[in-house]
Amino acid sequence: MSRPTPLRDVHEALGATLTDFAGWLMPLRYGSESAEHKAVREAAGLFDLSHMGEIFLTGPQAAEALDYALVGHLSALAPGRARYTMIVDERGGVLDDLIVYRLADEEFMVVANASNAEKVADELKNRTKSYDTVVDDRSQQYALIAIQGPRAQEILSTLTDADLAGLKYYAGLPGVVDGRQALIARTGYTGEDGFELFVANQDAVPLWHALEAAGEPYGIKAAGLSSRDTLRLEAGMPLYGNELSSDLTPFDAGLGRVVKFDKPGDFVGRAALEAVKDDPPRRRPRRLVAKGRRVPRHGYPVTRDGAVVGEVTSGAPSQTLGKPIAMAYVDAGADEGLAVDIRGSQEPMDLVELPFYRRNK
Template identity: 65%
Template sequence: MSADKPAPDDKPASAATSPAKKTPLYDVHRELGANLVDFAGYLMPLRYASETAEHRAVRTGAGLFDLSHMGEIFLNGPGAGAALDYALVGKLSPMAVGKARYTMICAPDGGVLDDLIVYRLADETFMVVANASNAVTVREALVERAAGFETVVDDRSDAYALIALQGPDAEGILARFTAAPLPDVKYYAITADEVAGVDALLARTGYTGEDGFELFVSAEDAVRLWQELAAVEGVVPAGLSARDTLRLEAGMPLYGNELTSETNPYEAGLGRVVKLDKPGDFVGKATLAAQAQTPPGRRLVGLVAHGRRAPRKGYEVVTSDGTPCGVVTSGAPSPTLGRPIALAYVDCALSTEPGAETGLAVDVRGRRERVDVVDLPFYKRS
C-alpha cells in the first residue's frame, strides 16, 4: 500500500509557517535535524541528511521511519467481516486472525479511492490502515457502507503512532526488544506483544521492498520506542524521500500517482485484488466486472532511462516520432540501479513488452530521453 509522500519536484510548505499537525515524534525529528515538510496535513521528515544514504541503509541494514500520519480505522462487531466484504474489493471475512491483506476501496464507477492494508486482530475486530491523505475519505466511506451491518467503525488514528523498521537486519534488531517469535510472524501477518516494554501491534509489512516490521503503538509510547530502536548501532532514521525511492524500485504504487479516483485496478495491473467471485454484492462490483472483461486502453509499465536525467511525474512518454503515448506517474534516480527509473501509463495499442525495441522516450523538459520498458519490480530482494 501507499505511504504517501511528496514527489521530488513538489515544493512543500515551510515547516515554520505550516498549520499542519505534529506526529508524536515531531520533537525527535527536530532534534535529529530533519527537513520537515507539510505533507497530507502533518509535519513529516522528508530527509535527515542524505536521502541516498538513508535509502542504502534500508537496502543493506535497517532504516527507521515515522509513519504516524497514516490512518488506523477499526471495525468491531460480528458483522465487521461482512461489512468489509461489501465496502472493499477484497474478500476479508475468511481471513484468519493474525493475518493481513492488501486491498482497495473503490467508487461505484471503479475508480480507486485508496489502497489499504486490512489486519484481522480478533474474530470480530479488523484494523484498516489508510493513506494519510485519504484517511477521512476512507473513514466516511466505511461508515456509510457499514450501515446495516452489525459493526461499529472507530477511527483511532490520533491514538496511534506507527513506526517502521525496514531492512535485512530488521528481524535481528527487533528480536533484542521483544519475546515475540519473529520467525513465526510471516509476511503479511500481525501479532500483539511488547517491544522494548511497550505494548505494540507488530506487523510484518512494509513499503520498501525489504523485509521489515511496522509497529503500531499508543501515541504516548512512540518516543520511547523510537529512541530504543534508534540507539542500536546501524539503525538509520529515514525520511519520506528515501521511502519513495525504495517503493519505486520495488514497483509499489503510490496513491495520487499510479492510483487515483480516475484509475481502476485493472489499468494499474492490480486486478488480482478484486474478488469478483466473493458472495454477494460490493460497491463497484458491476462496473469492475465489466472492466475486467474490457481490455484497458492503457497499462502501467516500468521504464529505465539511458541518460542521467530522471523522468518525473507528469512528463510525457513519446514514440520515436515524438507522438505522445503516455505519461510518467513516478520517477527518480535509483540509488540501487544507478540509473533513473520511472513508472508510466502508456497506450496499450503500443508494443511495449519488456526487452522489446520500442523507441520510446520521455520528454524531459524539452529533451527526449530514451527509455527501455522493463519487468517490474525494478528491484527484488534476494
C-alpha cells in the same frame, strides 16, 4: 497548519528537513537521502509513519461489512493475517489502497493513506450502516514506526520476546517491545523485510530511541519520505495520487487481482468492475529505465517518434541500479522506441518488467 506527529521533537533533534505531507508535518530527509536509502537496502532504516490512518471495525458482522465495503474477500482472512486491498466508488474508481488486518474473529483494523484516511473512515461508516458492526477511527490514538531492512529482525529481536521468526509476511501479532504494548506487523513499503509497530502515542518517543540504540551496531539510520519514495519505486509499489486515483480502476492499474468477484454477496463497485474486467485498457502501467542520466519525473510525457503515448506517474534516480527509473501509463501496443520528454529533450527509455529491485530472501 500541518499536524505534527508524536515524534516531531525527535525529528528536529536529528536535524530533519520537515515538510507538509497530506496535512502532516513529516521528515523529508535527515541528511543524505541516498545514505538513508542505502541503509534500508543494506542494514535497516527507521521511519515515522504516524500520519497513516487506523480505522477499526468490530462486531459480529464486521467481516461481512468489509466484504461489502471493499473489493477484497476479507471474511476469508484468518485472525492474525493482513491483506492488501482497495476501496472503490460505484464507478470502480480507486478511492484508496489499504491494508486490512484481522486482529480477531470480530475485530479488523483498516490502514489508510494519510491523504485519504478521513474519507475512508466516512465511507466505511456509510457503507456499513446496515451491518452489526461499529466503525471507529482511532487514527489520533496511534503512532506507527517502521523498521525496514535485512537486519530489521535481528535489531527488533533484542527488544521483544515475540516470535518474529515465526511471523509470516502480511501477518501481525500483539507483543511487548521494550516494555511497551504494540501490534507487530510484518509489512512495509520498501521492498525489504521489516516490521511496522502500532503503538500508543505516548510510547512513540521512547520506542524510537530504543530502536535507534538497538540498531546502532547494525548501521540503522532514520529515514524520511524521500528515501521511502525511492525505495517503494524500486520495488514497483504504487502510490495513491500517482499510480492510483479515482479516475482509474484496479484493472487500469494492473491490480485487478485484488478484486474478488467470487466472494459471497454484492460489493460497492462490483457492477462497474465486472463490466470492464475483460476490456483491454487504453493505457497500461509500464516500468522504464533511462538510458541516459536525466531523470523522468511525475507528469512528464512519454513519447514515441515524437508523439505523446503516455505519462510518467513516478520517477527518481535509482540508488540501487545507478540509473533513473520511472513508472508510467503508456498506450497499449506502444512497447518499443519509448522516450520521455524532459524539458523538450526526448530521453530514450528501456522498457522492463517489475520490479526494478527484488531482495534476496
